Amino acid sequence: MVHSFDIALANRLADAAGDAIRPLFRGSWADERKGDASPVTEADRAAEAAMRAILEAECPADGIFGEEYGAIREGAGRQWVLDPIDGTISFMAGRPIFGSLIALVQDGWPVLGVIDQPISGERWVGRIGEPTTLNGQVVRTRSCRELADAVLATSSPHYFSAEEAEPYMALAQAVGRNKRQGMIVYGGDCYNYGLLAGGHLDIVCEAGLKLHDYAALVPIVEGAGGTMSDWQGNPLDAGSDGSVLALGDPARLEDVLEAMSGHGLHHDHGH
Amino acid sequence: MVHSFDIALANRLADAAGDAIRPLFRGSWADERKGDASPVTEADRAAEAAMRAILEAECPADGIFGEEYGAIREGAGRQWVLDPIDGTISFMAGRPIFGSLIALVQDGWPVLGVIDQPISGERWVGRIGEPTTLNGQVVRTRSCRELADAVLATSSPHYFSAEEAEPYMALAQAVGRNKRQGMIVYGGDCYNYGLLAGGHLDIVCEAGLKLHDYAALVPIVEGAGGTMSDWQGNPLDAGSDGSVLALGDPARLEDVLEAMSGHGLHHDHGH
Numbered sequence: 128m129v130h131s132f133d134i135a136l137a138n139r140l141a142d143a144a145g146d147a148i149r150p151l152f153r154g155s156w157a158d159e160r161k162g163d164a165s166p167v168t169e170a171d172r173a174a175e176a177a178m179r180a181i182l183e184a185e186c187p188a189d190g191i192f193g194e195e196y197g198a199i200r201e202g203a204g205r206q207w208v209l210d211p212i213d214g215t216i217s218f219m220a221g222r223p224i225f226g227s228l229i230a231l232v233q234d235g236w237p238v239l240g241v242i243d244q245p246i247s248g249e250r251w252v253g254r255i256g257e258p259t260t261l262n263g264q265v266v267r268t269r270s271c272r273e274l275a276d277a278v279l280a281t282s283s284p285h286y287f288s289a290e291e292a293e294p295y296m297a298l299a300q301a302v303g304r305n306k307r308q309g310m311i312v313y314g315g316d317c318y319n320y321g322l323l324a325g326g327h328l329d330i331v332c333e334a335g336l337k338l339h340d341y342a343a344l345v346p347i348v349e350g351a352g353g354t355m356s357d358w359q360g361n362p363l364d365a366g367s368d369g370s371v372l373a374l375g376d377p378a379r380l381e382d383v384l385e386a387m388s389g390h391g392l393h394h395d396h397g398h
Numbered sequence: 399m400v401h402s403f404d405i406a407l408a409n410r411l412a413d414a415a416g417d418a419i420r421p422l423f424r425g426s427w428a429d430e431r432k433g434d435a436s437p438v439t440e441a442d443r444a445a446e447a448a449m450r451a452i453l454e455a456e457c458p459a460d461g462i463f464g465e466e467y468g469a470i471r472e473g474a475g476r477q478w479v480l481d482p483i484d485g486t487i488s489f490m491a492g493r494p495i496f497g498s499l500i501a502l503v504q505d506g507w508p509v510l511g512v513i514d515q516p517i518s519g520e521r522w523v524g525r526i527g528e529p530t531t532l533n534g535q536v537v538r539t540r541s542c543r544e545l546a547d548a549v550l551a552t553s554s555p556h557y558f559s560a561e562e563a564e565p566y567m568a569l570a571q572a573v574g575r576n577k578r579q580g581m582i583v584y585g586g587d588c589y590n591y592g593l594l595a596g597g598h599l600d601i602v603c604e605a606g607l608k609l610h611d612y613a614a615l616v617p618i619v620e621g622a623g624g625t626m627s628d629w630q631g632n633p634l635d636a637g638s639d640g641s642v643l644a645l646g647d648p649a650r651l652e653d654v655l656e657a658m659s660g661h662g663l664h665h666d667h668g669h
Contacts, residue, residue, distance in 0.1 A: 153598060220549060220583045220590075221598035222495060223518060247494060247518070278491060283584050284555045285570075299556075312491045313554050314585030319491075327424060327492035 145245030416516030524618030
């Protein structure tokens with residue numbers, strides 16, 4: 128059970144991050160080319176600093192692990208994991224599909240997660256054992272009867288290493304076969320997991336993610352009826368290897384793992 | 399010169415398309431799997447039908463070429479070119495970065511273009527010889543001093559044929575070298591060209607586009623100070639081969655063509 132105090136606190140963190148980020152969205156990039164003080168760096172730092180100030184005041188015993196300012200009180204059982212701007216390239220390019228990620232990780236397990244999109248004003252909140260909400264309304268993943276029906280999302284083909292590209296491509300070929308066009312959505316970062324939680328797409332497949340990239344996503348996807356794992360099907364915790372799968376329909380996990388291992392094609396043709 | 403009547407008409411077409419599309423965004427996809435009457439098909443058709451009805455009433459002598467309902471009066475000097483939902487996959491996945499495209503093509507040349515995003519309420523309007531606007535405010539592309547500084551966008555790696563993938567990858571390797579991370583935005587379709595017109599990214603590189611995909615983009619990008627061409631540097635008209643480049647800074651066109659021809663690396667190292 129996640130205490131309502133922590134949920135309210137996570138909402139306040141998201142508010143503070145959004146207030147710091149919004150004025151810098153679609154700002155001029157003239158400065159960015161001169162060095163470190165880019166709008167995205169500035170927005171990242173300002174948002175994380177605002178969140179850390181609230182946490183220090185309200186929960187001085189909790190650990191904090193942020194993308195910009197690192198870790199403090201690493202031994203604490205409660206860790207706030209912060210990624211002020213997930214989807215940096217979308218933020219830089221002026222696309223309103225990046226997000227602020229806030230997670231509460233308890234003894235290594237994510238129990239509370241927030242994806243906040245401060246431009247469109249969309250906020251997904253997930254907590255263990257409770258239904259996920261988008262702006263306060265309960266959302267649910269959708270069912271997916273077979274892989275050939277699935278819509279797949281991933282942020283960028285460049286995020287896969289050479290060894291990771293092969294299982295990814297095997298999955299890409301297995302999905303969307305029942306459609307006239309390939310059903311793969313590129314770009315989107317954390318926003319894709321919110322859309323999956325809302326039943327708008329079926330699978331997100333990524334690799335190379337850090338704890339601050341995926342911790343918040345787990346309670347959101349699972350609270351909406353989906354499942355998350357690494358590419359071997361293991362649950363995600365603070366020690367995961369950064370390979371990430373999210374499925375709206377947990378019944379398709381075996382098919383996805385089979386397709387990615389290169390053994391899914393025969394099974395699929397059998398339908 | 400584009401007559402103000404045509405600009406007002408194009409705005410009314412975009413209003414009508416948005417009214418048809420908005421109720422179907424993030425609709426249930428249960429029906430979609432049963433056959434043809436998918437929400438995206440329904441939205442596509444309803445939006446194009448609404449636009450065609452206005453055009454038939456207001457400009458009965460003009461030709462119309464629409465993605466869904468084909469061509470009528472193909473011999474007319476004035477052709478309205480319509481793509482009710484460009485970025486079908488984004489629409490399907492619930493991402494507010496698809497768009498309705500409306501172009502007026504005169505004797506084969508696009509002279510007026512609209513990109514309308516009906517969820518975020520963003521509308522880019524471009525006409526030959528006039529500054530491009532976003533929701534009525536003039537927008538400008540940004541300068542890009544060298545390719546290594548550029549942010550590149552493309553909708554999907556799967557849209558390139560095997561022969562097209564090579565020049566694309568050569569360009570992808572040439573951009574963003576001055577950054578810590580690759581500066582390539584994936585996904586986005588027509589929305590990327592609006593962001594380029596607003597100075598948020600530098601290059602869009604795509605292939606396999608149809609007239610209804612690119613006609614509206616030309617006046618928008620060029621009216622904002624950028625340039626568009628095919629992959630050989632030729633201006634885009636109704637007979638182009640579907641390879642498309644958009645540059646915010648026309649001074650970089652030669653560098654881009656050089657990079658794509660595989661001869662850009664040496665030149666680049668010379669900086």
